[in-house]
Amino acid sequence: MFDSNLVSDAERATVAARPPQLPRSGPFAGKVAIVTGSESGIGRETARALCESGAAVVLNGRNAERLEHTRQDLATAGHTVATCVADVTDYAACERLVQTALDHFGQVDILITNASISMRAYFADMAPEVFRQVLDSNVYGTVYPLKAALPHLVRTRGSVTFISSISALNGMPSGSAYCAGKAAVANLAHTLRLELVDTGIHFGVVHIGFTQNDPEKRVLDAQGQPVPIAHRPPRWQKSQTEVAAIIVRHVRKRRQRTVISALGRLIVLVHTYLPRLGDWVVLSTIRRMRNFYE
Incomplete structure (x- = not known):
């Protein structure tokens, strides 16, 4: 099952000798969260919501300027934050990310793996290296931060939430x-x-639905070039603040799965009980709403 030696006596002593200076009010008072991909978008607003609920948060991203802007925004609001520029598909960078949390706050209680790359390209047209880049960002961008943080989450019986999609x-x-x-x-x-199961760690998944994006949001096309995200009807979209609040509630209640939006819940229902109908709907939208995909 699980190797308890993942947490060494030296690690325990190091953490114990480093008194954390953490917020003392709110449902996450005394807790330390790492949110990957929190320099912008949903990740930024999730970090903000955690801070407003009493957590100290380590912000992460690949763009140092944008990350610093987010840090200043949250710090000016009186929140306790630290930053780490790190590519989460690089394991050594993820070790630095976790070490940032330990150096500043002495512990890790919450990990939210939000960072990922999206795309708008049909499979037959995609360059193989682009497919791998997108897949790596979603899979290894989740696995590597968790592997690096796992011994410390064991110590705190912490919470892990993977950000997925409908x-x-x-x-x-x-x-x-x-x-x-x-x-x-x-x-x-x-x-x-x-x-x-014996560690007491919470593992949850949040399936995000259509969400309002930052104006500069880009995804990859078939050749790996950044392009605007495909059209989404505004009436179908939730705000980033709404989505962040749902993610934080999911963490607080330690839920196994949260599916955001009525559309997402409808997809679950149809996929489970009427899969052929679901495929028919998708194929119909390809013919009638091509800009929804392209």
Whole structure:
């Protein structure tokens, strides 16, 4: 099952000797969270919501300037934050990310793996290296931060939430690598609940629906070039603040799965009980709403 030697006596002594200076009010008072991909978008607003609930948060991203802007924004609001520029598909960088939490706050209680790359390209057109880049960002961008943080989450009996998508529930044309990666992390969470049941760690998955994006949001096309995200009707979209609040509630209640939006819950229902109908609906939208995918 689980090797308790993952947490060494030296690690315990190091953490114990480093008194944390953490917020003292709110449902997450005294807790330390790492949110990957929190320099912008949903990750930024999730970090903000955690801070407002009393957590100290380590912010992460690959763009140092944007990350610093987010840090200043949250620090000015009186929140306790630290930052680490790190590519979460690089394991050594993830070790630095976790060490940042330990150096600043002495512990890790919450990990939210939000960072990922999305796409808009049909499988037949995609360069193999682009497929791998998207898949790696979603799978290894989840696995590596967790591997690096796991010994410390064992010590705190912490909480881990993987950010997935409603597109992982039934697939979506022009999103093959993204859908495959998001489905993979959902199944990974289930496996980890079984393997690590004795640790007391919470493993959850949030399936995000259509969400308002930052204006500069880009995804990859078939050749790996950044392009705007495909059209989404505004009436179908939740705000980033709404999505962040749902993610934080999911963590607080230590839920196994949260599917955001009525559309997401409908997809689960149709995929489970009427899969042929679900495929017919998708194929119909490809013919009638091509800009939804392209």
